[in-house]
Amino acid sequence: MIPASGTVVDYPGGATASRGTVVHVADVGDGRLAVVLDRTAFHPVDTAWPDQPADRGTLRVNGAEHDVLDAVVGATDGGPLLLGPDVPVRTGTEGWTFVVAHVVDAAAPVSEGDAAEVTVDAxxxxxxxxxxxxxxxxxxxxxxxxxxxxxxxxxxxxxxxxxxxxxxxxxxxxxxxxxxxxxxxxxxxxxxxxxxxxxxxxxxxxxxxxxxxxxxxxxxxxxxxxxxxxxxxxxxxxxxxxxxxxxxxxxxxxxxxxxxxxxxxxxxxxxxxxxxxxxxxxxxxxxxx
Known part of the structure; x- marks a missing residue:
């Protein structure tokens, strides 16, 4: 379950690696999954002002390493999780919870509750x-x-x-x-x-x-x-x-x-x-x- 505070982010302090827990997994089509962690060092692209692109790197879960194909801001107001261009409000809008969604290949065996490690291309x-x-x-x-x-x-x-x-x-x-x-x-x-x-x-x-x-x-x-x-x-x-x-x-x-x-x-x-x-x-x- 996504925590009410959203994703804790470590990249503002310069971190390029982090450990967290998978709190949400969603099939976003085109053979891809969106994986949300409670904590990440991965910088996502923000659709509202997409000046800085997403980091590059990997997500390691259950002993297997997966390329992060994209990282986007996701948000929910209590309903379904919306991702990227589908987020209708700016990050920080009251009443919404904001997360980092790591996009990986759908073949990745990822489930809620799994421990995960993120490594960013430094x-x-x-x-x-x-x-x-x-x-x-x-x-x-x-x-x-x-x-x-x-x-x-x-x-x-x-x-x-x-x-x-x-x-x-x-x-x-x-x-x-x-x-x-x-x-x-x-x-x-x-x-x-x-x-x-x-x-x-x-x-x-x-x-x-x-x-x-x-x-x-x-x-x-x-x-x-x-x-x-x-x-x-x-x-x-x-x-x-x-x-x-x-x-x-x-x-x-x-x-x-x-x-x-x-x-x-x-x-x-x-x-x-x-x-x-x-x-x-x-x-x-x-x-x-």
Missing amino acids: AYRTALSAGHTACHLASLALDAALAGAWRKETPVDALGAPAFDALAIEESRILPDGSRDVYRIGKSLRRKGFDPAALDDVEGVAARVDAQLAEWIAAGGAVRIDRDGDALADRRAWVCELAGAEVRIPCGGTHLTSLGELAAASVSFAVTPVEGGLELVMTTTAERA
Whole structure:
């Protein structure tokens, strides 16, 4: 039976292995099973904001090791367990229980009550963590680089710059050692006071972002994940020592433990006219030390 608190997750603390008990097994079709444990180190993809992909790794049950084909967030309000795109609410919504569902081949002999061990591909996790940390840095550096483009007062980011990233973001995808962020500059953003002419010199914007990234990475600030609790649904935040301050951004992903683990990071931009405005794509590339 799924506990009311949902799955306890160990990945925010950096764990890449864990032991737990199978609390639910469901046939999800296409020859696959969804296996829910009471505790896991496996990071799942969250359908509501699928920026970081699921970990890779294995699930060991009854002496046999099975590849985890996918890991997704599942949820129930007391009825059937819903998985991935079928979850109709955001993780943490009151009245719902949220779990990590490990998707394995249906031939795996798994039953409720079985003891299970999870092992995560640590190299892939580290690459995603580097990409996610660099993504946050790049978003803050982009906000700073575009600070002069605003003609009205606007909400600010964790460092006090106008929050272009939060206001314009359409999609974010964490990649191994990098990320890809898509922004839309349309009527809504212009009404908020943003001047699209700031992107006429997009190479200049990239140079300012890169310079800021180099300064922050050279300082080697500590990084940690703060959390309200150990359950999947509990709120978590990325906290980083940056520019003489402790910067905090809500985030459910995985990260490095120090900017000293990065040797460098840089961005490139593509600007494309779209109906009603512009699309800006920022690709961030991180190099680990």
